[in-house]
Every structure is written in C-alpha cells, then in structure tokens.
Amino acid sequence: MSEIDQDQVPGIYHHRIGDILVTALSDGYLDVPLDAIRNFPVDQARDVLTANCRPVAPRCSVNAFLVRSGGRLALIETGSGNTMGPTLGWLPKNLRRLGIDPAKIETVLLTHMHPDHSNGLTDDAGAPLFPECELVLHEEEVAHWHDDARMARVPERQAVRYFQGARIQFAPYRDRARLFRSGEVLPGITAMPIPGHTPGHTAYLISSGSESLLVWGDVVHFPDLQIPHPEACMEFDSDSAAAAATRRRVFDMVATDRLLIVGPHLHFPAFSYLVRDAGGYRLLPEPWRFVP
Ligand SMILES: [Zn+2]
Numbered sequence: 001m002s003e004i005d006q007d008q009v010p011g012i013y014h015h016r017i018g019d020i021l022v023t024a025l026s027d028g029y030l031d032v033p034l035d036a037i038r039n040f041p042v043d044q045a046r047d048v049l050t051a052n053c054r055p056v057a058p059r060c061s062v063n064a065f066l067v068r069s070g071g072r073l074a075l076i077e078t079g080s081g082n083t084m085g086p087t088l089g090w091l092p093k094n095l096r097r098l099g100i101d102p103a104k105i106e107t108v109l110l111t112h113m114h115p116d117h118s119n120g121l122t123d124d125a126g127a128p129l130f131p132e133c134e135l136v137l138h139e140e141e142v143a144h145w146h147d148d149a150r151m152a153r154v155p156e157r158q159a160v161r162y163f164q165g166a167r168i169q170f171a172p173y174r175d176r177a178r179l180f181r182s183g184e185v186l187p188g189i190t191a192m193p194i195p196g197h198t199p200g201h202t203a204y205l206i207s208s209g210s211e212s213l214l215v216w217g218d219v220v221h222f223p224d225l226q227i228p229h230p231e232a233c234m235e236f237d238s239d240s241a242a243a244a245a246t247r248r249r250v251f252d253m254v255a256t257d258r259l260l261i262v263g264p265h266l267h268f269p270a271f272s273y274l275v276r277d278a279g280g281y282r283l284l285p286e287p288w289r290f291v292p
Pocket residue numbers: 114116117218264265
C-alpha cells in the first residue's frame with residue numbers, strides 16, 4: 001500500500017460576507033495551564049473540561065483573519081511570531097500558502113496588544129513584517145501599554161511580557177499608526193470598543209449587503225469553559241470584573257441578534273453562532289462550508 005500523506009489541511013478557511021471575503025488563518029495553538037483561570041474554582045474548571053471531553057490543560061486556538069474588500073487587503077491580528085514556542089507562529093506560513101506577500105497587506109487591525117495578537121508584527125530582529133501597512137487600533141490600547149505608572153504597578157514578568165512587549169511591537173509602526181475611539185475604520189469594518197480584557201480591547205463588525213460578522217476579540221479564551229461560565233476570567237485580563245461584564249454583554253448581543261461570530265480563540269476555523277440554552281449559552285460552530 002502506498003504511503004498516505006498525513007499532513008493536515010492548512011489552517012486556512014474562507015467565508016464570504018456579502019462582497020467581502022474573510023479568511024480565517026491559524027497561527028497555531030497553545031495548551032494553557034488551568035492555573036491561568038481566575039474567579040472560578042480550578043477543580044470545577046477541570047470537571048467542566050472533562051465533561052466536555054477536553055484536555056484539562058485547555059487548548060487555546062490562536063487565529064487571525066484576512067479581510068479582502070474592494071481590492072484591499074487587511075489583516076486582523078498578526079499571531080505571535082516566534083515568541084511563544086513551536087505550536088504557534090504559523091501565520092506567515094499560512095499567508096505564503098495563500099500566495100500572499102505580507103508586504104502587500106495594506107492595513108493591520110488589532111483587537112488589542114497581547115503577545116498572541118501583536119508579537120507577529122515584527123521579526124526576531126525587530127524589523128516590521130508588514131512593511132507597507134498602516135496599523136489600526138484603539139487609542140487607549142496604545143496609551144495603556146505606554147503608561148509607565150501602570151507598568152510600575154504590575155509584577156516584573158507582566159511588565160516585560162505585556163508592557164515592554166507591546167512597546168517593542170508598536171515602535172516600528174509608530175509613524176504609520178491610525179488610532180481610533182470607535183466607528184467605521186475601513187469600508188465595511190466598524191470598531192466596537194469592548195474594554196475589560198485590556199483597556200482598548202475592540203471587536204470589529206464586518207458588514208456587506210445584508211450579511212454581518214463580528215470578530216469579537218478575546219471575549220473568551222477557553223470557549224468550553226467560559227461560554228457556560230462567563231464569570232471565569234484569565235490572569236492576563238487587565239480588569240477581571242470589566243472583562244466578565246463585557247463577556248455577558250457581548251453574549252447577550254450576539255445571541256439576541258443571531259450574529260455570526262469569529263474569535264482569535266474560538267476553535268479553528270471559528271465561525272460560530274451563540275444561542276441561549278437552559279439559562280446560559282451554547283456555541284454552535286458553523287458546519288464546514290465547501291464554497292466560501
Ligand atoms: Zn489572546
């Protein structure tokens with residue numbers, strides 16, 4: 001019997017929203033220790049994951065989203081570059097598989113600046129990987145990570161990983177940054193600030209014709225736990241109480257509006273609906289689309 005090629009299909013998945021083509025691109029995944037969870041008992045988290053046939057070190061997909069609209073190329077999130085180990089950093093390879101040169105990407109939008117979203121902005125030498133793009137993000141996100149007083153209040157490890165990391169990634173793009181507070185940031189893409197996980201955390205609503213898609217950012221990191229238990233937070237939330245309140249508010253909105261969602265940390269390829277279920281919510285991943 002001849003050898004069977006056991007490579008998985010690339011982490012690339014297309015979905016058309018009206019005239020806009022949205023392509024989910026996997027940057028890989030991270031298995032996160034349970035002790036990163038806050039405001040929820042670890043034993044109970046282990047029980048919830050086990051009941052859902054999930055590993056007890058919850059697997060966190062890391063996704064980015066390429067948006068092609070009117071001949072323009074925009075990328076939402078940049079993945080983690082080479083900074084978070086071998087299970088992450090696959091975004092550049094998946095862009096190449098699509099035949100896309102990062103130099104051709106005109107706009108990079110970020111939901112926020114955390115290593116798994118913004119460390120892919122530069123290479124190991126600190127040179128920009130998207131040399132022609134403008135960088136679009138919430139003004140409070142840039143202000144927060146550049147605030148020395150706030151940096152002085154966090155443990156050294158967080159200061160290096162989050163504050164200094166964000167400054168390193170932002171520096172080569174400073175002259176090409178476009179900061180917003182809310183509203184339409186590109187044709188068909190509207191910024192919806194949802195602070196809590198970070199101060200400038202932002203969702204993007206992509207709309208064309210009668211169709212819409214909400215890129216909801218880090219509303220959840222572990223969908224198997226946080227969708228049934230929205231009170232569960234993460235140690236790297238800037239403000240846990242605000243993050244949990246935002247999560248409930250966004251859950252209510254997308255369930256009420258029956259809005260298609262994707263997230264950087266929903267299991268790839270991430271396109272899903274959220275429905276109300278027995279006093280809580282249930283995530284319904286969209287069936288595989290054979291055409292975009
Ligand atoms: Zn994240």
